[in-house]
Amino acid sequence: MPDSFYHSARFTNHTEKLFFLGKFKNGYYDAVIMNGSIVAHSSKATSTFILKLKKHFIIDPMTHAFQHDIKYLKNDSGKVKQSLVSLSNAYGDPVKSLIEEEESVDATSFNKQNTKDFVEKVLRFQLELLPQIVNTGPFSDYINYALKDKRNDLSRDHIKPSLLIAPYLYIENVKDIDVNENFISSSEELIEQESFGKELATQLVISAEAFQSKDMRDKILAIYKETTTSRVFLWIDGFKEEEVSVDELEDLKSFVESLSTNGKKVVSLYGGYFSLLLTKARHGFVGVCHGMEHGESRSVVPVGGGVSRAMYYFPPFHKRLRRADTARIFKRNQFDEEKGSQDPNFAKKVCSCDYCKDIPTMFEETKKGYSTGNAKRQTLGHYLENKKQEYDYVKRSSLPKLLKLLNDAHQEFKETTFPEDIAHLQRWKNVMEEKKNLLEVKSKDTKVEIKKVVL
Amino acid sequence: MSEQKIQKSLFLYLKRKYKRAKEEVPALNRRADIVYINEKKELVTIEVKLKNWKQAIRQAVDHQLYADRAYICMPQNIKTNKRLTDELSKHGVGLLLVNVSNKRIYVKTEIEAERTKYYWKQTRVRVENLIYA
Numbered sequence: 334m335p336d337s338f339y340h341s342a343r344f345t346n347h348t349e350k351l352f353f354l355g356k357f358k359n360g361y362y363d364a365v366i367m368n369g370s371i372v373a374h375s376s377k378a379t380s381t382f383i384l385k386l387k388k389h390f391i392i393d394p395m396t397h398a399f400q401h402d403i404k405y406l407k408n409d410s411g412k413v414k415q416s417l418v419s420l421s422n423a424y425g426d427p428v429k430s431l432i433e434e435e436e437s438v439d440a441t442s443f444n445k446q447n448t449k450d451f452v453e454k455v456l457r458f459q460l461e462l463l464p465q466i467v468n469t470g471p472f473s474d475y476i477n478y479a480l481k482d483k484r485n486d487l488s489r490d491h492i493k494p495s496l497l498i499a500p501y502l503y504i505e506n507v508k509d510i511d512v513n514e515n516f517i518s519s520s521e522e523l524i525e526q527e528s529f530g531k532e533l534a535t536q537l538v539i540s541a542e543a544f545q546s547k548d549m550r551d552k553i554l555a556i557y558k559e560t561t562t563s564r565v566f567l568w569i570d571g572f573k574e575e576e577v578s579v580d581e582l583e584d585l586k587s588f589v590e591s592l593s594t595n596g597k598k599v600v601s602l603y604g605g606y607f608s609l610l611l612t613k614a615r616h617g618f619v620g621v622c623h624g625m626e627h628g629e630s631r632s633v634v635p636v637g638g639g640v641s642r643a644m645y646y647f648p649p650f651h652k653r654l655r656r657a658d659t660a661r662i663f664k665r666n667q668f669d670e671e672k673g674s675q676d677p678n679f680a681k682k683v684c685s686c687d688y689c690k691d692i693p694t695m696f697e698e699t700k701k702g703y704s705t706g707n708a709k710r711q712t713l714g715h716y717l718e719n720k721k722q723e724y725d726y727v728k729r730s731s732l733p734k735l736l737k738l739l740n741d742a743h744q745e746f747k748e749t750t751f752p753e754d755i756a757h758l759q760r761w762k763n764v765m766e767e768k769k770n771l772l773e774v775k776s777k778d779t780k781v782e783i784k785k786v787v788l
Numbered sequence: 789m790s791e792q793k794i795q796k797s798l799f800l801y802l803k804r805k806y807k808r809a810k811e812e813v814p815a816l817n818r819r820a821d822i823v824y825i826n827e828k829k830e831l832v833t834i835e836v837k838l839k840n841w842k843q844a845i846r847q848a849v850d851h852q853l854y855a856d857r858a859y860i861c862m863p864q865n866i867k868t869n870k871r872l873t874d875e876l877s878k879h880g881v882g883l884l885l886v887n888v889s890n891k892r893i894y895v896k897t898e899i900e901a902e903r904t905k906y907y908w909k910q911t912r913v914r915v916e917n918l919i920y921a
Contacts, residue, residue, distance in 0.1 A: 655848035657816040660908040664853070670908070693910050700918075702814020717908065751846075 335494070337389060337565075338364050338600045338620035339612070340724040345392075347372060348380055349625050352713060354385055354724075361607035361721045364495070365390040366566075366602070366622050370398070370636075372422050372462060374416035380466040384476070384487040389495040392459040393566075393602075395420060397503035397538050399428045399438040402568035404635040417636065423458045424451060443515070452461075452519040455500040457555055460529060464492050487584035496532040496564065503570075504549075505540045510556055517560050534564040536602070538633065541570045542736070554591050564598045566622075571632040573641035575652045575757040582607065582764040590616040605629035606651035607761050609723060611733040623720065625713060629653075640707065643704030645695060646716040648684050650755060651723070653716075656696055660756060663692075670696075682745065688708045688715035736762045789863070789888055793822050795836040797893045798861060798886060808919050810893040815911050820851050821861075825919060830856035831912075832901075834884065837862055841872050848881040857901035859884050864896070873899065880904070 335533045342362040344353060353365065369392050372379050383390065398406065399418055406413050413432060421432040427442040428451070443451065467476050467489065479485050498690050502509040517535055537557060542547040547577035557565060569585070585607075593599045593616040601608040603622040611617035623629050629652075642655040648661070654662070663670055670736060674689035683689070688711050695712045697705040704712075727735060739758045792823060797810070802824045803809040809824035813833075822834040822850075833851035837844035844860040851858040864887040876883055881900025887894040 486895070655817050657853060658816060660816065660853050661849070662910065664906045696816075696908070696910055698815070698911070698914065700814075702817070702819070 335363075335728060336598060336600075336619035336676065338598075338622070339441055339516050339728070340364075340720075341366055341600065341620055341622035343603075343622055343624040344368065344371070344382075345624060345628075347375065347382070350382060351710075352625055352717060353382075353494060357717055358386070358388075361717060362388075363620075367392050367397040368415035369393055369458070370414075370420045373419035373458070376462055376466050377472050380463045380472075380476070380492070381479075381493055383463060384489065384616065385485075387488045387491055389491055389536075390497065391494045391496055392502055393536065394424075394455045394459060394498055395636070396424070396428075396455060396500040397633060399432060400503050400530075400636050401437060401636060403435045403437060404732075406636055423462070424454050427451070438502075438503060440506075440512045443512050448512075448515055449519050449523075452500055452516055456497050456523060456529065457518060459494055459497050460531060471509045471572075486519075491646075494531070496534050497529065498566065501536045501538060503540065504543050504553065505713050506543070507549075508553060510553060514556050514560075517562065518764070521561060532564065533562050534566060534677050535560060535562045536566040536568070537603075538568045539570065539701065540633075541572065541696050544569050544584070544588075545581075547584075550588055553668065554588070558591060558595055558597070563596070566600050566602045567592075568602040568631070568633075571630060572603075572607045575632040575650075579760050579764055582760060586611060586614065586617075586764060589618060590614065593617070593619075603628055605763075608725065609727050610732070610735060610761060610765050612727065621626045622740055625717075642697060643708040643712040646719055648719050649682070649721075649746060650724075650758065652757070653752070656732050658750070660696070662746065666746075684715065684719060686715055686718040688712075688718060717764060725774075736765055791838050794861070794863065794888060795837075797888045798822060798834065798884075798895065799835065801893050801895065808854050810819060810919055813915060813918060814851055815854055815915050816908070818850050820845060820847075820855075823855070823915065830903075831919065832857045832859065833917065834859045839866075841866075842875070845875055845879060845881050849879050852880070852904045853885055853908040854915050855884060856896055856903055858904070859901050863887070864894070868898070879915075882883055 338509065340362045341364045342353065344365050344367045365386060367379070368391055372392050399421060403413065406417050408414050413435065418432065421428045422633065427447055428438055428647040431438050431442065442453045466472055480487050501513050504510055504513070519531055535557065537553065539553065546608060589599050589611060589688070599617040600620040600622060601618050602622050604618070608618055608621040612619065612621065644655060647654045647659060659749055669676045670692045672679065673692040674680045674685045691711065694707050695715070697708040699705060741764045743755050743758045797821050798810050799809060802822060804823050806826060809822065811822055812877040813820045813823040821836045824832055826832050833848065833855040833860040835844045835847045841860060841862065849861050859882040861878030861884040864885045866885070876899055882897065883899040885896045885898045
């Protein structure tokens with residue numbers, strides 16, 4: 334039985350609703366992870382979205398956000414982003430006062446006295462804010478009215494998150510780990526005392542430098558392996574699976590294996606195809622989350638925001654390519670960009686989705702060379718179709734078969750692309766093949782059938 | 789001399805010579821330093837670099853998706869070596885060497901660029917419209 338977070342998607346702003354509802358709602362992802370800032374800042378719109386979504390979700394409390402240099406929390410006008418102000422207000426002190434003074438939080442901001450209060454506010458924010466909006470107050474009248482009309486297709490069933498996440502600091506040093514340990518124990522006590530009736534999970538957000546240190550990884554594992562929480566959401570700052578070295582991939586793999594050996598379920602918060610391959614390891618990820626097109630890796634700063642570009646997700650490489658690289662591969666392989674997936678050769682070797690019937694739209698540019706809105710929507714639709722196929726195919730395929738396909742893609746395209754653009758395929762294969770105690774989850778190999786998706 | 793000064797001098801020279809020339813032309817997530825139409829009505833791009841020829845070649849290869857010929861341009865005193873010439877030859881990218889002194893520019897075509905075999909049509913049309921506008 335696949336984990337309920339096997340294929341998760343990150344919701345970060347309301348313009349993404351188009352892709353969470355509509356044709357992508359059913360069968361494309363299992364769970365939604367919402368940014369705490371959007372819940373705090375636009376709780377009415379978010380509650381309506383949740384009522385329509387009718388899927389289980391969780392709220393990332395984003396408590397790490399307040400640790401970073403204040404410049405990363407500001408918008409173009411030089412003020413702290415309103416969404417983060419709203420979040421800090423929900424959490425109270427010490428975060429609220431420090432943000433008002435435009436100072437950052439750190440491990441020394443927390444002590445025995447304020448930890449308990451802070452933990453309670455963070456957990457209650459996740460558990461109670463959206464149900465309160467929906468069930469009480471003036472907005473609930475509108476919701477009740479809307480619920481009566483079946484054409485609105487709303488439901489209260491999933492208005493609470495399926496689990497709660499303990500507050501966490503971004504781990505750069507040992508003090509951060511100690512504070513997180515206190516947050517977790519305090520959260521466990523509170524959930525039991527108050528009978529919240531929700532599972533507690535932890536979130537591990539680690540700096541790249543800390544993760545590179547074996548000492549730090551061992552210290553983190555020593556603490557987190559022993560917590561009683563059954564689930565860990567993992568995010569390594571700026572970790573790009575297609576760019577990092579074999580050693581770094583090995584470190585990730587062994588870290589996840591160690592973390593999950595006591596039965597803990599580990600979910601990759603920003604992961605791509607390598608993370609998906611790790612779900613086939615005996616002690617690997619149980620699920621992988623990604624954002625809308627640009628969320629298979631993420632830096633902790635800037636907090637929120639970021640401009641997505643219309644990059645083409647190239648299925649054989651399992652990564653997004655710049656438009657120039659995509660165009661070059663298409664041309665060198667004599668794929669007809671006017672036909673796209675209507676060209677049988679293209680459909681077989683690259684993609685058969687309906688979005689790829691219109692390749693030129695994906696390459697539309699403004700006069701200044703930026704992608705048009707149409708281009709972004711088209712490339713995102715194509716990305717989501719391929720993500721669904723990847724998750725489904727990985728679930729039902731054996732690891733050796735998946736690794737062979739990486740090798741096949743490398744062979745197919747090595748003459749028509751730069752070596753550095755496909756070297757990651759071999760790195761992934763080498764890392765996943767290496768461990769002697771690697772046992773794959775039993776699955777049947779099924780015949781590959783690329784389905785045409787009906788709009 | 790800085791990269792920007794070389795680029796500017798070269799651009800002004802090409803503009804005087806060929807009329808249809810533009811700087812910083814955006815296309816396919818990149819900006820070509822200089823794009824111009826030569827006497828054979830070919831669309832030509834130039835990437836100016838002081839040292840980093842690998843990056844310049846990579847950029848020039850991108851420009852080949854809409855240009856007839858793509859060059860990199862480097863200072864005359866650069867030491868060309870086999871690695872550089874092999875890489876240029878592999879991708880069909882040309883090499884211009886320039887010397888700017890006493891407000892004069894001397895441009896030498898050290899390696900002729902190959903004529904590109906295919907375009908990305910919509911980008912080619914867009915860049916042509918920009919140049920001819």
